[in-house]
Amino acid sequence: RLLFCALGLQISFLLWGILQERVMTIDYDGRKFKNSQFLVFMNRAMSLLVSWSVIKYSRAKDDIAPMYKYSYASFSNIMSSWCQYEALKFVSFPSQVICKASKVIPVMIMGKIVSNRSYPYYEYCTSVLLSIGVSAFLLDAHHLDHHPITKTTLSGTILMLVYISFDSFTSNWQEQLYKKYNMSSVQMMFGVNVFSTALTLVSLLTQGTLPACIAFMMSNSSFAVHVIMLSTCASIGQLFIFYTISCYGALIFTIIMTVRQALSILLSCLIYHHTVTVQGGIGMTIVFLALFLRIYAKKRTARAKTVT
Template identity: 40%
Template sequence: MRIPYGAEKEFFKYSLFLVFCNRITTSAVSAGSLLASKKTMDPVAPIYKYCLVSISNILTTTCQYEALKYVSFPVQTLAKCAKMIPVMVWGTLIMQKRYQGPDYMFAFLVTLGCSVFILYPAGTEISPYSRGRENTVWGVLLMVGYLGFDGFTSTFQDKLFKGYDMEIHNQIFYTTVCSCILSFTGLILQGHLIPAIEFVYHHYDCFFDIVLLSTVATASQFFISYTIRNFGALAFATIMTTRQLVSIMLSCIWFSHPLSMEQWIGAVIVFSSLYGKSFMKKPPPRTTPPVELVQNGESSNFKANA
């Protein structure tokens, strides 16, 4: 979104086309997984519920890509850590969850760190799309939209998993199929489909970048689902926190994004709060499986009889 292509230094401007490529790749892989595992291809929940997730997910990704035109990658990456607040809001509205005082405290600290990081940039970064402070404000508004839609997406997905006991691949498949249809329709209505294809046709390096982005986006979706299912949300939250830190470091090295002292302080506040929240949570008590109880009972009876 920020790197020019070709001798004429043209920029790729079609965010929805990236969403379409990502989702069609993910839907194809999830369909293959369902067929290979011989699991049902029938929808478990009503189609309109998959569509709700698709719409919010499309808006999430579009806001994410569009915001990169106006804010730097480190700013966007750290701002993603602030999605605790919209998740808490949507969790209260959709799942009727209740949060404790420490949850609100950590959310406040993360928001404070993100605000410091965004408000005190290192020097003046020139964006190919920026023409004054109003565009920076627009970039921040896009990030707020990203956080709001992303919070709804994850919360509603959690509700579908618990309410319908559906397989991960089933939800991924129908959600991404709906996303493909919606994003393709949006490209047609905006008149961006043909220009995007022509741009990719004339810039082969852009084509390979899109293929790489779609591949990694698809792989990450399955890794996320696998991690949550096998290691739990606590391990996943810690991994994601580390991922944000590594992403910022790589971006600073790769694209030479400088960080001010205030931004380093903001980053420390954010990551300290997130790690503190993760490590302060107590793991749920482990229950002894019935088989072990029977075996223990049998061994105890055996000893008593002996």
């Protein structure tokens, strides 16, 4: 089941990334679509529709969690996305990579704050190893040469710290709701997207950009098809996100998404015959070593508990 979650997350977000790049870069009747916030709104709206349909079709039990509690996860998710995009303007590529690759550790710290959860020592050790390995692989000289921003400003550092804080809170808060209210992953998806759809819609309306986006979509059938495909892919990705968190918790989800970054680039290297440097090879070796040690330590701890 864990392999199913990992593969589902990997495939859905790989396709989502390809589709998003296509929508934002190709011309539609000689014009480019540049409003990424509208795409976020469509993704959230589609996820809301999909989760509502699944709940109605499966006749799931009534949700007992107060609706306002979903707003915390929704707000933190939107804020983490905004901070991440804004930080890209002020943060160097190495800083971005190290920050994203090290998210496992803040998630553990936030788990302690939100749920008062304790982790065994091997979790901390393997998380540090994992962060080092992913950072080493992604900080390949090839990638450094192609990034325009070479310096990190104070504003960028603050934005990245806020991004990590909100991002770590989101998955931990969702895990806390799962434990407290015993809800399904689809119910969580519906509750969060009610607020996410509303917040992004309000933002589009206040900026006055919604009519132009709808007009662009109505006048370009190929664009409309691409947006629907993108939103569907995002919805499938969300189903895997909420299911993974409900089954395995925030930490395992973050580990999967962290490793996904390295695997995506490794897959690209294999498909397009890019060379992997010695540094990249060492980085991937550390990643797999960290994952192996984590599995080994967990099994050994479980065996020791059984004996005692």
